Amino acid sequence: MKRLIASAMLALSLGAAAPASAFEPESTDTIKLMVADWSSMLIDTEILNIILSTYGYSVETVVADDSARYPGFETGDLTIALETWQTTQDKPFTKSLATGNVLDMGELGPHAKEEWWYPSYMEEKCPGLPDWKALKNCAEAFSSPETAPKGRYLGAPVSWGGFDEERVKALDLPFEVVHAGTEAAMFAELQSAYERKAPIILWVYQPHWVPSVFSGSFVKFPPYEEACYTDPSWGENKTAAHDCGKPEGWIKKMAWAGGEKVWPCAYDIVRKFTLDGKELGDLVYEVDVKGRAVNEVAMEWAKTNEAKWRSWAACAEK
Amino acid sequence: MADVLARPKDATGGHGLWIGLALTLVVVAASLLMPASFTHLSDQALLPVSDWVGAGMNWFARDAAIFGIKIADLTRALAAAAQMPIDWLKFMLADGWVKGAGFNKVHLAPPLSWLGVILTAALLGLRLSGRGLAVLTLLAGAYLVFFGLWASAMTTLASVVICVVAALVLGLAMGIWAYRSAHAEIWLRAVMNVMQTVPIFSYLLPTLLLFGYGPSAALFATVVYALPPMVHATVLALRSVPSETLELARMTGCSRAQTLWKVELPVAAPRLAIGLNQVVMMTLNMVIIASMIGAGGLGYDVLRALRRLDFGAGFEAGMGIVALAVVLDRLTQAAAHNQSTGQQGLWSRRDTLIAALLLIVPTVASLALPALSAWPGAWTLTTAPFWNGAVSLINQNFYEPLEAIRTGMLLGVMNPFRNLLQSAPWSLVLAALVLAGYALGGVRTALTVFLLLLFVLVTGYWQAAMSSIYLTVLSVALALAIGLPFGIWVSGHPRLHHPVQLALDTLQTLPTLVYLLPAVMLFRNGDFSALIAIVSYAVAPAVRYGMAGMAHVPSERIEAALMSGCTPWQSFRFVRLPAALPTLILGVNQTVMMALSMLVIAALVGTRELGQEVYTSLSRGETGPGIVAGLCVAAIALVADALLKSGALRAARHEGEAHA
Numbered sequence: 001m002k003r004l005i006a007s008a009m010l011a012l013s014l015g016a017a018a019p020a021s022a023f024e025p026e027s028t029d030t031i032k033l034m035v036a037d038w039s040s041m042l043i044d045t046e047i048l049n050i051i052l053s054t055y056g057y058s059v060e061t062v063v064a065d066d067s068a069r070y071p072g073f074e075t076g077d078l079t080i081a082l083e084t085w086q087t088t089q090d091k092p093f094t095k096s097l098a099t100g101n102v103l104d105m106g107e108l109g110p111h112a113k114e115e116w117w118y119p120s121y122m123e124e125k126c127p128g129l130p131d132w133k134a135l136k137n138c139a140e141a142f143s144s145p146e147t148a149p150k151g152r153y154l155g156a157p158v159s160w161g162g163f164d165e166e167r168v169k170a171l172d173l174p175f176e177v178v179h180a181g182t183e184a185a186m187f188a189e190l191q192s193a194y195e196r197k198a199p200i201i202l203w204v205y206q207p208h209w210v211p212s213v214f215s216g217s218f219v220k221f222p223p224y225e226e227a228c229y230t231d232p233s234w235g236e237n238k239t240a241a242h243d244c245g246k247p248e249g250w251i252k253k254m255a256w257a258g259g260e261k262v263w264p265c266a267y268d269i270v271r272k273f274t275l276d277g278k279e280l281g282d283l284v285y286e287v288d289v290k291g292r293a294v295n296e297v298a299m300e301w302a303k304t305n306e307a308k309w310r311s312w313a314a315c316a317e318k
Numbered sequence: 319m320a321d322v323l324a325r326p327k328d329a330t331g332g333h334g335l336w337i338g339l340a341l342t343l344v345v346v347a348a349s350l351l352m353p354a355s356f357t358h359l360s361d362q363a364l365l366p367v368s369d370w371v372g373a374g375m376n377w378f379a380r381d382a383a384i385f386g387i388k389i390a391d392l393t394r395a396l397a398a399a400a401q402m403p404i405d406w407l408k409f410m411l412a413d414g415w416v417k418g419a420g421f422n423k424v425h426l427a428p429p430l431s432w433l434g435v436i437l438t439a440a441l442l443g444l445r446l447s448g449r450g451l452a453v454l455t456l457l458a459g460a461y462l463v464f465f466g467l468w469a470s471a472m473t474t475l476a477s478v479v480i481c482v483v484a485a486l487v488l489g490l491a492m493g494i495w496a497y498r499s500a501h502a503e504i505w506l507r508a509v510m511n512v513m514q515t516v517p518i519f520s521y522l523l524p525t526l527l528l529f530g531y532g533p534s535a536a537l538f539a540t541v542v543y544a545l546p547p548m549v550h551a552t553v554l555a556l557r558s559v560p561s562e563t564l565e566l567a568r569m570t571g572c573s574r575a576q577t578l579w580k581v582e583l584p585v586a587a588p589r590l591a592i593g594l595n596q597v598v599m600m601t602l603n604m605v606i607i608a609s610m611i612g613a614g615g616l617g618y619d620v621l622r623a624l625r626r627l628d629f630g631a632g633f634e635a636g637m638g639i640v641a642l643a644v645v646l647d648r649l650t651q652a653a654a655h656n657q658s659t660g661q662q663g664l665w666s667r668r669d670t671l672i673a674a675l676l677l678i679v680p681t682v683a684s685l686a687l688p689a690l691s692a693w694p695g696a697w698t699l700t701t702a703p704f705w706n707g708a709v710s711l712i713n714q715n716f717y718e719p720l721e722a723i724r725t726g727m728l729l730g731v732m733n734p735f736r737n738l739l740q741s742a743p744w745s746l747v748l749a750a751l752v753l754a755g756y757a758l759g760g761v762r763t764a765l766t767v768f769l770l771l772l773f774v775l776v777t778g779y780w781q782a783a784m785s786s787i788y789l790t791v792l793s794v795a796l797a798l799a800i801g802l803p804f805g806i807w808v809s810g811h812p813r814l815h816h817p818v819q820l821a822l823d824t825l826q827t828l829p830t831l832v833y834l835l836p837a838v839m840l841f842r843n844g845d846f847s848a849l850i851a852i853v854s855y856a857v858a859p860a861v862r863y864g865m866a867g868m869a870h871v872p873s874e875r876i877e878a879a880l881m882s883g884c885t886p887w888q889s890f891r892f893v894r895l896p897a898a899l900p901t902l903i904l905g906v907n908q909t910v911m912m913a914l915s916m917l918v919i920a921a922l923v924g925t926r927e928l929g930q931e932v933y934t935s936l937s938r939g940e941t942g943p944g945i946v947a948g949l950c951v952a953a954i955a956l957v958a959d960a961l962l963k964s965g966a967l968r969a970a971r972h973e974g975e976a977h978a
Contacts, residue, residue, distance in 0.1 A: 037610070037621070037625075038625075039625070050421065053422070053423075054421040054422055056422070063611055064526075064611075065936070065937050065939065067937055067938050067939050068937065068938070069939075070939070071527070071939070077530055144842070145721075145725040145728075145729070146725065146728055146729060146733070154843065157924075157934075157937070158930065159933070159934045159937035159938050178843060178924065179843070179924050179926075180843045180923070181843060181920075181921055181922035181924040181930075181933075182922045182923070183625065184624045184625050184627065184831075184835055185835060185838045185843050185847075185922060185923045185924065186843070187627060188627055188836075188838045189839065189842055189843055191627050191839060192713050192717070192838075192839035192840065192842075195713055195714055196713065196714055196717055198717075209626070288625065288626040289626065291623075291626060291628060291631065302421070
């Protein structure tokens with residue numbers, strides 16, 4: 001019986017050895033694509049995985065934490081990451097670039113934004129929104145029994161940073177910052193409040209599915225400038241920094257510098273890889289709201305956009 | 319700890335209020351009278367232990383070498399070696415033989431058909447135990463297939479099997495070593511105690527540094543986590559072998575190896591099975607955390623579902639983990655049981671042939687009939703909309719009364735208690751706990767307690783530790799108040815034993831996050847949700863020990879009480895309760911340990927204490943603070959352990975004297 005199976009397998013493998021493209025990868029070493037735990041990165045990384053492995057590269061996706069990635073890239077444990085957000089990773093990314101072991105591979109395309117956000121039914125209870133000054137007068141509308149009369153602002157997990165305690169103090173907002181333990185716990189609370197039309201104000205970022213499922217707006221703080229975070233005399237409050245909104249900005253691709261010599265063509269493809277914000281937002285929606293599998297959504301994108309990504313891979317399409 | 323432990327329970331009684339008031343007064347008076355450095359240690363007095371640990375760990379993972387070989391290279395090689403059997407099992411069970419990827423992906427051979435795997439497992443169950451186990455296995459398998467969880471479940475199974483085998487072999491070896499050498503035992507026990515109590519998040523980062531990112535790092539972390547109970551169980555099991563048996567082995571001229579393999583291990587098998595059960599349970603417990611660092615499988619399905627707030631899908635995947643755990647546990651238990659009763663020849667050569675056919679025929683058939691290899695998505699069942707609807711219904715209709723409960727508890731009990739502990743001068747808390755140690759266990763216990771707390775103090779985690787203690791004490795008090803009476807009640811109803819066991823197993827293997835997030839919807843982020851999470855997890859040992867304590871009361875004593883005309887209450891209060899007390903105190907001990915081990919998970923719903931420090935350092939990639947904060951959790955656990963163990967010893971001695 002076993003022999004039968006073996007011969008069946010052999011027959012199959014001979015029959016199935018479909019001719020791949022004529023391109024021969026520069027190296028058989030495995031390219032390690034880093035994924036963190038949010039959906040957009042899972043999807044675009046899977047798309048890149050499909051593209052690179054179509055050209056015969058040996059590719060592996062590796063789960064790593066957003067902030068814990070840098071040692072991995074400096075030593076070559078990780079090869080490529082498609083998303084590095086300016087909003088949270090600006091400093092460590094710049095620091096890591098300075099070591100010379102890490103490359104800036106250009107922007108992915110979408111614009112990153114994160115800020116205080118409220119559901120639209122709160123506009124009635126707090127007239128004047130989205131201007132931040134309105135929050136000074138209607139903190140009570142956002143309060144919970146243990147924070148009253150102060151408002152309750154639900155911040156992101158502590159490890160994401162974001163300077164919300166400093167912001168509350170600098171802008172003299174009558175709010176208490178409560179940190180959610182995880183993103184899921186944060187949005188569970190949003191869903192709970194939204195179903196009951198109950199007061200809530202919390203940290204939301206995009207590209208993400210939340211702004212497309214729940215209707216609401218971002219609070220408008222004084223726009224961010226670098227000086228706001230470093231220079232106390234800047235802005236509204238002359239004696240404290242952080243008296244402005246959160247930085248918005250790019251999402252960049254990064255890579256291990258040593259890989260440039262190993263897989264020059266793959267690096268070229270990664271440099272050309274871009275998606276626009278709307279496109280990525282729609283893909284995230286398919287996965288997060290409709291509950292479809294990441295690889296299925298990514299493969300669908302790859303099939304409908306084959307001409308596009310083949311044009312990125314000019315070096316492999318000879 | 320002892321007086322602190324008693325407090326919340328007393329608070330419900332009459333003079334509890336006075337004790338509470340008196341304590342508050344003492345704290346206030348002390349903080350006014352004492353010099354400032356005795357209430358809050360200044361920063362200069364702290365030692366930068368976490369910097370040292372971080373630097374040491376970085377050196378160890380990057381530059382350290384023995385015989386010119388870098389440690390990191392050794393561990394990487396080990397990781398690659400461990401990856402091989404996982405890949406091989408995954409290829410057999412989950413993925414099949416795949417060549418190429420992306421557009422060139424070709425399936426060369428399908429994985430083993432689910433039908434074959436389930437039937438073979440059921441046959442194994444039938445032979446090892448009987449029809450009951452076979453049916454249970456079939457049901458669990460059907461659940462995984464029909465709910466579309468099969469492929470993920472097999473990915474999980476592949477790594478779980480390797481973890482269990484690794485923890486079993488290592489645990490046995492270390493246990494045998496400890497049993498043979500008293501020197502090794504002291505040393506090993508200390509290491510194991512710390513290993514068991516340091517939260518896994520705190521050594522995840524060093525593991526990643528040493529073993530690289532990916533599934534094998536998850537494997538090593540899991541083995542570290544699941545190893546201690548196996549070592550403890552092995553030592554206990556070997557100790558329990560009667561000396562006459564060993565005498566006999568010596569007289570018949572057995573060599574040392576023969577004695578071990580032919581006499582000691584078979585005789586000890588039933589007790590070893592308890593260790594094995596713990597290993598299986600703890601390994602499956604780790605599935606979620608392992609999937610955070612790249613192990614994939616069911617744990618990953620749970621995380622994904624919860625991220626899109628699909629509680630129903632999360633619950634289904636979580637129950638998949640429970641199904642795997644229960645089947646694996648019952649199969650291994652049955653095997654260990656047969657081993658100890660000396661039943662052999664249960665599995666005949668014919669069975670091997672049948673199993674081979676069962677595996678091969680559906681797998682070959684799946685070439686023509688793909689549904690046999692991957693159950694089509696369109697045919698899967700789901701109950702997710704129902705669960706999601708239920709959560710949302712409860713949220714919309716019962717939020718107000720639940721919110722009232724939460725607010726009352728938070729403002730009336732939790733916040734005042736936390737503030738009391740946090741404002742209490744460290745010198746006072748330290749003195750009280752050391753005194754308690756002295757009263758319960760003498761100088762040695764007092765010294766242990768002192769040194770452990772000193773560590774927490776000088777590393778600068780005292781405030782965070784007080785928050786941890788506050789959360790733990792309250793959760794333990796609640797878990798005991800619910801669990802012990804329930805366990806005691808169940809022990810009197812033998813028909814309930816089986817269903818309660820199953821419920822407890824479910825509670826301990828169903829990933830906490832699955833019910834934690836719905837709890838967050840109703841109770842928001844913060845300490846109250848954390849309290850619920852910890853209580854629901856720590857209640858299991860309370861029930862188990864409640865049942866065990868009552869079951870072990872000698873029946874003669876109960877009869878004697880009956881004959882001397884005791885009412886049922888008197889018999890309970892004066893005969894059974896004192897006899898069960900040592901076991902019950904051990905139950906308290908286990909409940910405390912479980913509660914402490916849940917602190918890190920509780921951090922996921924936004925607590926501010928040691929667990930959060932550990933979790934935050936992990937996500938920031940700071941090795942030093944993560945390890946040191948983790949060691950502080952371990953220190954608290956060891957203090958509680960020292961106090962409660964001495965308490966149990968005293969109770970046992972007392973009980974012995976009363977009946978002497």
